[in-house]
Amino acid sequence: MQELRRLGPAEQPRELDLPPGRRQQIVAAHDERDALHEIVDGVAREIAYDPALFDLSHTKLDAAHLPKDLGFAGFQLLAAPDFERDVAAFLGASYFRAVGGTYHDTGMIWGVRMLSPNGIFSADTAAWPNRPAPNRVIVFLTDGDMAPDETIYSMYGVEKYDDRVTGSSSTALKDLHNARFLAECDKAKALNINIWTVSIAPSATTEMTSCATNSTQALYTTNGTDLSTKFQAIAMQVARLRLSQ
Numbered sequence: 669m670q671e672l673r674r675l676g677p678a679e680q681p682r683e684l685d686l687p688p689g690r691r692q693q694i695v696a697a698h699d700e701r702d703a704l705h706e707i708v709d710g711v712a713r714e715i716a717y718d719p720a721l722f723d724l725s726h727t728k729l730d731a732a733h734l735p736k737d738l739g740f741a742g743f744q745l746l747a748a749p750d751f752e753r754d755v756a757a758f759l760g761a762s763y764f765r766a767v768g769g770t771y772h773d774t775g776m777i778w779g780v781r782m783l784s785p786n787g788i789f790s791a792d793t794a795a796w797p798n799r800p801a802p803n804r805v806i807v808f809l810t811d812g813d814m815a816p817d818e819t820i821y822s823m824y825g826v827e828k829y830d831d832r833v834t835g836s837s838s839t840a841l842k843d844l845h846n847a848r849f850l851a852e853c854d855k856a857k858a859l860n861i862n863i864w865t866v867s868i869a870p871s872a873t874t875e876m877t878s879c880a881t882n883s884t885q886a887l888y889t890t891n892g893t894d895l896s897t898k899f900q901a902i903a904m905q906v907a908r909l910r911l912s913q
Contacts, residue, residue, distance in 0.1 A: 742758045744757040772808075805864070806861055810868070849879065
């Protein structure tokens with residue numbers, strides 16, 4: 669059902685407290701049914717789905733409009749009697765669906781941290797003894813535009829509940845993440861890090877062009893062959909820079 673597909677991770681149906689021996693077998697509901705079985709006296713017996721096993725109060729779903737035979741998505745093993753200890757969890761592969769969540773700022777901030785000459789990894793990127801200082805280059809590859817989602821668990825938590833990015837601001841979430849991304853690009857340039865951006869798209873966005881060290885280093889492509897060509901060109905430029913110095 670479309671209503672279930674639109675739910676973020678924090679809005680998925682939750683299990684209610686169940687008697688010992690049953691709770692560890694029931695996890696979540698979904699719109700494609702997987703049958704769960706338990707072994708009783710050596711015989712496999714299907715566990716009947718019951719919507720009463722799930723708490724939907726924290727979601728936007730109306731339980732009355734959901735099919736009564738919705739079914740299970742998987743199961744979880746917990747260590748009785750401490751049901752807060754997760755031993756293992758299993759989910760059907762068909763339930764892993766791309767729901768967006770492209771965060772350029774997350775990728776860029778780790779690139780800058782890795783290459784910063786005075787950051788937490790500075791000892792790993794410093795010049796070798798009797799060698800010149802290394803060239804620091806970031807090649808930022810993205811397959812899409814910035815696409816934050818307030819219901820996705822990101823490096824800032826679940827924005828819908830934590831408000832760590834928006835706070836009391838009325839600015840759109842995407843604009844705030846783009847501002848963080850560009851601030852990270854500016855910091856990288858201030859640290860003398862050379863930036864190339866490569867977009868799998870018909871054109872480079874304003875943000876990708878602004879992030880690159882110069883506009884000629886904001887590349888884009890829509891096919892694999894040309895992507896290889898772009899990376900070869902970047903490698904040649906980086907190698908030429910090293911030789912010239």
